[in-house]
Amino acid sequence: MNEVKKYGAFDVSACFNCGTCTATCPLIEAENGNEFPRGVIRLAQLGQKDKLLGSNELWMCYHCGDCTAACPREADPAGFMQASRKYAISEYEPTGLAKLFHKNRGIALFFMLTIGILFAAFMEYSNSSGLFGEHDYLVLGGYYGEVIHYSGMAMGIFVFLVLTIGFIRMYRSLVRNEPLRKREYIMDHLKMKHSIILAIRSFLDLFKNEILMQKRFKRVDEEVYYEEGSPPAYLEINKSFEPGQKVSRWMIHMSIFFGFIGLALATAFDYLIKDLILEDPAGWVPIYHPVRLLGIIAGISMLFGTTMSLYYRLTKPEDNEYYKSTKFDDWLLLILIWLIGLTGFFATIMVYLPTLPNWSGYVIIAHVVVIGELFLMIPFTKFAHMIYRPLGLWMLKYEELKIDFLENLPSEERSEVIKVIV
Amino acid sequence: MINNEKLDYDALIIGAGIAGIQTAVDLGNMGLKVLMIDKQSSIGGTMIQLSKVFPTLDCASCITTPKMSAAFNHANVTTKTLAEFSGFTEFSDDTFEVEIKQKSRYVDIGACTGCNECADACPVIMLDDGYDEGMGYKKAIGVPFATALPQKAVLDIDNCILCGRCANACSTSAIHFEMKDELLKYRVGAIVIATGFHETQIIKERFGGGRIKNVITGKQMERLLAPTGLSQGIFRPSDSKIPWSIAYVQCAGSRDASIGVPYCSSICCMFAIKQAILLSAAAPLADITIYNMDIRAFGKGYDEFYETARNMGINFVKGKVALIEETETGSTKLHVEVFGEDGGKQEIEHDLTVLSMGVVPQWDALMSKKLPVSLNVDRFVKEIRFSSEPGLTTIPGVFAVGTSTGPKDIVDSIISGSSVAGKVALWLKGELRDSFLVEEFPVVM
Numbered sequence: 130m131n132e133v134k135k136y137g138a139f140d141v142s143a144c145f146n147c148g149t150c151t152a153t154c155p156l157i158e159a160e161n162g163n164e165f166p167r168g169v170i171r172l173a174q175l176g177q178k179d180k181l182l183g184s185n186e187l188w189m190c191y192h193c194g195d196c197t198a199a200c201p202r203e204a205d206p207a208g209f210m211q212a213s214r215k216y217a218i219s220e221y222e223p224t225g226l227a228k229l230f231h232k233n234r235g236i237a238l239f240f241m242l243t244i245g246i247l248f249a250a251f252m253e254y255s256n257s258s259g260l261f262g263e264h265d266y267l268v269l270g271g272y273y274g275e276v277i278h279y280s281g282m283a284m285g286i287f288v289f290l291v292l293t294i295g296f297i298r299m300y301r302s303l304v305r306n307e308p309l310r311k312r313e314y315i316m317d318h319l320k321m322k323h324s325i326i327l328a329i330r331s332f333l334d335l336f337k338n339e340i341l342m343q344k345r346f347k348r349v350d351e352e353v354y355y356e357e358g359s360p361p362a363y364l365e366i367n368k369s370f371e372p373g374q375k376v377s378r379w380m381i382h383m384s385i386f387f388g389f390i391g392l393a394l395a396t397a398f399d400y401l402i403k404d405l406i407l408e409d410p411a412g413w414v415p416i417y418h419p420v421r422l423l424g425i426i427a428g429i430s431m432l433f434g435t436t437m438s439l440y441y442r443l444t445k446p447e448d449n450e451y452y453k454s455t456k457f458d459d460w461l462l463l464i465l466i467w468l469i470g471l472t473g474f475f476a477t478i479m480v481y482l483p484t485l486p487n488w489s490g491y492v493i494i495a496h497v498v499v500i501g502e503l504f505l506m507i508p509f510t511k512f513a514h515m516i517y518r519p520l521g522l523w524m525l526k527y528e529e530l531k532i533d534f535l536e537n538l539p540s541e542e543r544s545e546v547i548k549v550i551v
Numbered sequence: 552m553i554n555n556e557k558l559d560y561d562a563l564i565i566g567a568g569i570a571g572i573q574t575a576v577d578l579g580n581m582g583l584k585v586l587m588i589d590k591q592s593s594i595g596g597t598m599i600q601l602s603k604v605f606p607t608l609d610c611a612s613c614i615t616t617p618k619m620s621a622a623f624n625h626a627n628v629t630t631k632t633l634a635e636f637s638g639f640t641e642f643s644d645d646t647f648e649v650e651i652k653q654k655s656r657y658v659d660i661g662a663c664t665g666c667n668e669c670a671d672a673c674p675v676i677m678l679d680d681g682y683d684e685g686m687g688y689k690k691a692i693g694v695p696f697a698t699a700l701p702q703k704a705v706l707d708i709d710n711c712i713l714c715g716r717c718a719n720a721c722s723t724s725a726i727h728f729e730m731k732d733e734l735l736k737y738r739v740g741a742i743v744i745a746t747g748f749h750e751t752q753i754i755k756e757r758f759g760g761g762r763i764k765n766v767i768t769g770k771q772m773e774r775l776l777a778p779t780g781l782s783q784g785i786f787r788p789s790d791s792k793i794p795w796s797i798a799y800v801q802c803a804g805s806r807d808a809s810i811g812v813p814y815c816s817s818i819c820c821m822f823a824i825k826q827a828i829l830l831s832a833a834a835p836l837a838d839i840t841i842y843n844m845d846i847r848a849f850g851k852g853y854d855e856f857y858e859t860a861r862n863m864g865i866n867f868v869k870g871k872v873a874l875i876e877e878t879e880t881g882s883t884k885l886h887v888e889v890f891g892e893d894g895g896k897q898e899i900e901h902d903l904t905v906l907s908m909g910v911v912p913q914w915d916a917l918m919s920k921k922l923p924v925s926l927n928v929d930r931f932v933k934e935i936r937f938s939s940e941p942g943l944t945t946i947p948g949v950f951a952v953g954t955s956t957g958p959k960d961i962v963d964s965i966i967s968g969s970s971v972a973g974k975v976a977l978w979l980k981g982e983l984r985d986s987f988l989v990e991e992f993p994v995v996m
């Protein structure tokens with residue numbers, strides 16, 4: 130399938146389906162029936178586009194790169210999984226922008242710069258011309274509040290719509306497709322009541338293990354095979370931080386993830402308290418205000434995560450397949466997040482300076498512009514994994530629980546729970 | 552016609568394995584004078600180490616030793632062991648002057664009777680990692696092995712403690728510690744490369760990197776199975792237990808670009824099947840499983856041999872082993888994705904694991920400096936007319952036989968030896984010059 134190749138995959142005809150990748154994968158437990166990456170590569174070899182898009186195996190993979198290190202054909206199964214995810218993201222989202230961006234860096238950069246400049250100019254224009262009426266509240270040296278508010282709303286609706294369509298598309302292709310390996314009971318359909326119970330149970334499990342703790346990710350970090358005498362560079366002690374601290378990929382991801390959650394919460398609280406309760410949007414808060422503290426801590430967490438991530442990518446640990454495989458759009462995303470953290474950090478410092486420097490307005494413009502860009506990019510880049518991966522893992526857990534449920538069910542009760550589809 | 556009067560020998564054969572021996576015997580029978588050299592202390596090459604041959608299950612020694620003897624005692628064949636090719640000069644009349652480094656044996660070959668009294672006297676006992684592949688022991692002095700030719704003692708000076716007991720024990724005073732290496736020069740009409748192969752020498756890190764005791768190579772298993780082997784039975788190295796389940800890991804040292812051997816070694820399927828069949832007799836209670844991607848049984852009677860093995864109850868599992876771990880009991884745990892109805896990723900324990908290592912040419916970069924024939928991408932010696940006149944290298948007058956040009960089984964090696972003997976005779980009559988000049992087609996290898 131040449132299509133996936135454009136997203137960075139190797140020529141799938143290099144693969145001779147030996148299954149070394151599957152056998153080394155730390156995520157595949159013996160006999161649990163999954164067979165990625167081999168099975169997924171096989172789908173591409175056979176050109177089974179729908180099956181490829183409908184395999185939640187894509188979203189189980191955390192790209193530890195162990196399969197790539199083991200591959201006897203020196204193909205890149207991990208890179209293939211990465212490219213397939215990007216391909217899937219592009220296929221799920223309805224606008225076709227993701228496809229364009231993935232295939233052409235120039236267009237992507239041009240598009241982003243244009244939007245950024247236009248947005249910045251719009252902010253500046255609306256501010257100086259009073260487009261939104263009186264400058265009724267103040268955000269750090271300028272009067273951008275209303276602009277940010279309304280354009281944020283518009284973007285939010287757009288992004289939400291695109292993501293929802295993508296979510297529905299992915300869900301449809303997941304349920305339409307049989308899993309790679311058929312297991313007993315997997316094709317049975319449960320009656321509504323039971324399936325809802327299982328869906329809730331699997332979602333709770335997903336929320337606890339995968340979203341909050343990201344246990345699967347952690348396991349990948351811990352169990353991946355390393356050749357004797359060469360510990361993974363990113364698990365080595367990082368001397369610039371607390372001695373003995375290991376900044377694993379899981380740690381980095383957790384700090385970025387909770388950074389985002391924290392920032393989102395802080396923004397929401399800020400809006401709630403200032404706009405709705407105090408009705409004083411421009412109100413100044415002291416640095417020890419809980420919401421402000423939450424924002425600062427979350428921001429630092431995010432900045433730490435992205436800095437480490439960028440640092441490891443730049444220093445390129447030789448024995449780490451993951452950091453070696455960073456593509457253009459991965460860089461773009463990381464740098465954007467990092468810029469958000471950095472500008473936000475400066476903006477926060479400036480709020481507590483006795484006098485505002487003249488250029489503080491530009492810092493806030495830059496901050497808002499990069500946030501806007503990132504926000505717009507959510508459905509089109511690998512950032513979209515924030516909805517697709519949980520969905521994939523949710524379906525996976527659901528299937529596991531369903532099989533578990535049906536296996537433990539006495540056979541005479543089975544007809545009561547299974548819906549017969551004619 | 553090459554002027555025979557100038558020549559010391561008509562042909563030099565580098566390597567005295569089965570292919571080199573066959574070439575030497577055939578040339579000798581044609582009345583040509585042949586010099587055959589081998590860097591080992593005995594002729595016989597790889598085949599003399601083996602137990603049985605596939606698919607007939609004939610005893611390997613029974614095929615090799617008559618041929619070895621025929622070559623060694625041939626009136627027209629001169630054999631030099633512990634001799635290495637070290638350089639050559641090409642003359643305009645299509646002859647070569649070759650330099651041969653004769654390493655000292657520290658034993659006077661004329662005086663030694665092969666009684667092995669010296670070995671009995673020698674106090675140094677060490678692992679035999681040559682002939683016995685680490686599955687037996689040897690002394691610092693002695694006849695290399697029972698069927699060695701020449702049947703003369705050899706002193707391992709690196710491990711000798713110079714105690715002198717062997718010299719005292721020797722009734723013919725054949726041992727000379729002061730012997731020196733010599734450089735011999737001969738004028739020859741043709742050179743035949745018959746350097747053969749060795750197993751892939753690196754065991755992958757994922758297969759334990761050689762640290763797991765109960766992971767052995769195919770050749771080591773061959774020594775366990777061979778009637779000439781020391782063990783006289785199947786045991787696993789860590790605790791000498793008789794293994795109850797034995798795994799064969801196919802493509803462990805070939806078809807793997809990550810260790811630099813991307814090609815198929817072509818013999819591993821068959822020797823694994825052969826060993827499995829022999830193991831069914833040597834260790835009748837053991838379960839034998841062969842993990843393979845596919846079985847390549849291509850020769851005469853090979854597929855029937857494979858069918859026999861299947862009917863004997865040997866398990867053939869489709870799946871490439873990715874990782875081998877050592878368990879607490881010393882057994883090996885194989886991580887493999889098994890294909891088929893009840894497949895999926897599995898972790899399976901076996902008492903003993905045999906790696907079917909690949910075939911890698913012994914003709915290395917160092918030898919290529921001494922004799923600059925072109926090599927294929929896979930580092931085997933390049934044959935310029937591979938499909939029509941095999942055995943011709945890029946230097947006129949230099950031929951290659953056996954596994955030096957690519958993985959071959961024993962039958963093919965012997966065929967290649969005989970066919971090149973004919974080519975050498977033609978060359979010496981001055982009739983092959985044109986073939987050397989025209990490359991057949993760019994061989995995609």
